[in-house]
Amino acid sequence: MRRVKTFISLVGEEFRLHFAFKRRYFFSTITTFVSNLIIMGGIILVSIPSTSYGYDVQAVLQKSNATRLIGFLYFFLGMSSLGLPEGAVSTARQLGTIDNLALSPLGLTGVIGAKFLPSYVGCLVETLIAVILLSLAFGLRVMWSFGPIVLNSVIAALGMLGLGYVLGGLTIRFKQLGLVKNLLFVLLFALGIMPMGYDSAEGLSRFAQFFPFTQGLIRTRHALLPESAGTISIPLWLFMGCSAALLCLGVLVFRRFERQSLRQGTLGSY
Incomplete structure (x- = not known):
């Protein structure tokens, strides 16, 4: 019970620090927001359909750009x-x-877990504002509904946190894994901007559909884009189960490497 109270207190403190940082470095926050907005807008801009394509091609490209917004x-x-x-x-x-941190009551695993919610909320708010602005600027048809966005994205984010714990545990063991992390970021970007139609059962393997990131993306597109309604998707309980399983696996892997390095005295070494 004491650990639970400590964890909740730490989450509150992380929220305070997060928003204090945003206020303290407001110009940097705005610069980052504008930079991301320009990058996303540029990717959509190069896909804006020309009137010479004809109505059918224009409609397909507009739908594809709407799916990219959710992917971003x-x-x-x-x-x-x-x-x-x-x-x-x-x-x-x-x-x-x-x-x-590793010797604290929560351990390094708990300290990182306490950072998740502030990080998720901050990223969700900033990115959601950006994609809504882009949808208005380019006239993309998106039925914005915050319930499905929050529900699906938080489940998917917890699954990705589990994968991040695996990466963090490997970083404790092997010290530097920057290249692996960057390759995973590239993969996420490719999955996020994949054209419309590749999220159907015919275009994406069944194994990939159980991955929390892709399943959350599919479910959110179904909820927000009228053209995606009725497409095949796995049940919500299975989506939650896959995400929880990946999170538990990540925590177990991270804790094992953390304890092993702590016993050997190599946790802080490069």
């Missing part, structure tokens, strides 16, 4: 959750606080 949202959320454990391990190692 999931890409940034997935990248934030996936990179959280590895980033926390690297930062704590550089600051020399990693051993103290």
